[in-house]
Amino acid sequence: MLIDNHGRKINYLRLAVTDRCNLRCNYCMPSEGIDFVKNDRLLTIPELIQTSRVLVSQGIDKIRITGGEPFVRKDLMILLRELSQMDGLDEISVTTNATLIGPHIDELKELGIKNVNVSLDSINRETFERITRRKQFDTVHNNLIRLITEGFNVRINFIVLDGQNEQDIIPILELMKHYNVSVRFLEEMPFNGGSKEFNQIKWNYKAILKHIASQYPDYKKIESPKTSTSINYKIDGHKGTFGVIPSFSRTFCGSCNRLRITATGDVITCLYGKPKANLRDIIRKEKNDENIKDTILKVIGNRAKTGFEAQNEHTNTVFHNSMTSIGG
Ligand code: SAM
Ligand code: SF4
Numbered sequence: 598m599l600i601d602n603h604g605r606k607i608n609y610l611r612l613a614v615t616d617r618c619n620l621r622c623n624y625c626m627p628s629e630g631i632d633f634v635k636n637d638r639l640l641t642i643p644e645l646i647q648t649s650r651v652l653v654s655q656g657i658d659k660i661r662i663t664g665g666e667p668f669v670r671k672d673l674m675i676l677l678r679e680l681s682q683m684d685g686l687d688e689i690s691v692t693t694n695a696t697l698i699g700p701h702i703d704e705l706k707e708l709g710i711k712n713v714n715v716s717l718d719s720i721n722r723e724t725f726e727r728i729t730r731r732k733q734f735d736t737v738h739n740n741l742i743r744l745i746t747e748g749f750n751v752r753i754n755f756i757v758l759d760g761q762n763e764q765d766i767i768p769i770l771e772l773m774k775h776y777n778v779s780v781r782f783l784e785e786m787p788f789n790g791g792s793k794e795f796n797q798i799k800w801n802y803k804a805i806l807k808h809i810a811s812q813y814p815d816y817k818k819i820e821s822p823k824t825s826t827s828i829n830y831k832i833d834g835h836k837g838t839f840g841v842i843p844s845f846s847r848t849f850c851g852s853c854n855r856l857r858i859t860a861t862g863d864v865i866t867c868l869y870g871k872p873k874a875n876l877r878d879i880i881r882k883e884k885n886d887e888n889i890k891d892t893i894l895k896v897i898g899n900r901a902k903t904g905f906e907a908q909n910e911h912t913n914t915v916f917h918n919s920m921t922s923i924g925g
Pocket of ligand 2: 618619620621622625626664665666694716920921
């Protein structure tokens with residue numbers, strides 16, 4: 598079992614498989630001039646499998662595949678097939694922009710991978726295209742509905758962006774009313790590849806909830822797992838639920854059970870901190886599992902207590918990294 602220096606059990610790995618993406622969401626990365634890493638710096642499929650296997654042997658029982666856009670990676674399904682057979686791994690989930698998942702939906706189902714988070718920040722075509730800077734609205738919408746109707750456990754991630762998509766908060770709840778999905782409203786975080794600097798946000802979780810209450814004053818809080826980052830609610834007559842994720846306010850650090858590994862093998866123990874080690878270099882120097890295990894134990898034994906503490910590892914509050922390299 599992996600226990601950090603503050604007594605928190607770490608059982609959840611967020612594994613990024615690429616830093617590349619076919620969208621250019623303006624809160625995540627600049628429109629151009631992005632320095633994607635060279636292919637040989639990305640973890641290979643055998644390296645991703647080895648890393649996962651060692652971490653699962655140490656107590657990770659849940660892996661979320663993220664990126665960049667995971668389905669941009671042509672060999673992704675090879676990894677997912679291997680993970681679906683891994684003893685001790687209870688849950689595999691994927692975070693995706695849902696542009697490229699269509700041809701893989703049947704196989705995901707066969708593999709038992711049913712938890713899919715879809716990022717969708719607008720239900721209006723123009724707003725969607727303005728935010729993502731690409732024309733993929735229909736594909737995303739169709740794939741989303743297909744995932745829901747085929748019985749996947751779908752959660753929609755909606756980042757609330759000042760001046761861009763707040764007008765869609767109520768309509769997306771209305772649109773999803775008859776579907777068994779969870780719509781999660783996230784606070785914007787300052788990881789956008791340097792395209793915008795900010796120290797505060799207008800749409801924090803309290804402002805989001807107040808806005809929702811103006812339309813649905815009787816929404817009720819529901820029970821959430823202890824390690825959940827979302828605070829979840831139910832609206833009468835809605836089949837699904839909604840949640841808010843205080844990713845900027847960081848009220849959930851006390852129960853954080855996560856470890857992140859980027860597509861280049863960086864080990865991140867807090868989104869707001871700096872990478873603590875690089876597994877690719879370790880694996881490529883000496884292939885043995887012991888070195889991976891020792892590195893993980895060392896970094897987990899030295900975690901910041903909160904995201905605010907981790908942020909002090911940076912000399913200022915302007916982050917130049919992009920969520921596409923961290924994986925969200
Ligand atoms: N491409 C996939 C997608 O968009 O779902 C997976 C990678 S994306 C980096 C993972 C999650 O991070 C997405 O839900 C995305 O909306 C979120 N994200 C990206 N940049 C963010 C930011 N600056 N603040 C908050 N969330 C962000
Ligand atoms: Fe791509 Fe996801 Fe970032 Fe959007 S949020 S640019 S889909 S990695």
